[in-house]
Amino acid sequence: TYVVTEACIKCKYMDCVEVCPVDCFYEGENMLVIHPDECIDCGVCEPECPPEAIIPDSEQTAEAWLEVNRDYADKWPNITRKGETPPDADKYKGVDGKFEKFFS
Numbered sequence: 001t002y003v004v005t006e007a008c009i010k011c012k013y014m015d016c017v018e019v020c021p022v023d024c025f026y027e028g029e030n031m032l033v034i035h036p037d038e039c040i041d042c043g044v045c046e047p048e049c050p051p052e053a054i055i056p057d058s059e060q061t062a063e064a065w066l067e068v069n070r071d072y073a074d075k076w077p078n079i080t081r082k083g084e085t086p087p088d089a090d091k092y093k094g095v096d097g098k099f100e101k102f103f104s
């Protein structure tokens, strides 16, 4: 599976949603997550994300995020179409420590 990581928080460009063939993205207020049991590992979303928030779970940094993706995919609503990117998304691109401050 692929997972969405911290770089998505407050960026939420949603280009990923448009290309996913199985619609396995779920939407929180500040970020999206991927449902690990629904993702078919195709990898097409990975290069679409401007801040490179999407990584395969084989990467070391993905471990903690896999749990976050799994937990919140069960709680948040499914998203199948790209919505409006937050107007200040570019301001938060590449910023560290977003999880502590803005995760919701």
Ligand code: SF4
Residues within 6 Å of the ligand: 002, 019, 020, 021, 022, 023, 024, 025, 034, 038, 039, 040, 041, 042, 043, 044, 045, 046
């Ligand atoms: Fe969807 Fe493929 Fe990305 Fe998984 S890897 S979330 S199936 S686009």
Ligand code: F3S
Residues within 6 Å of the ligand: 004, 007, 008, 009, 011, 012, 013, 014, 015, 016, 017, 031, 032, 048, 049, 050, 051, 052, 053, 054
């Ligand atoms: Fe987030 Fe990147 Fe998708 S910023 S919403 S994972 S395109």
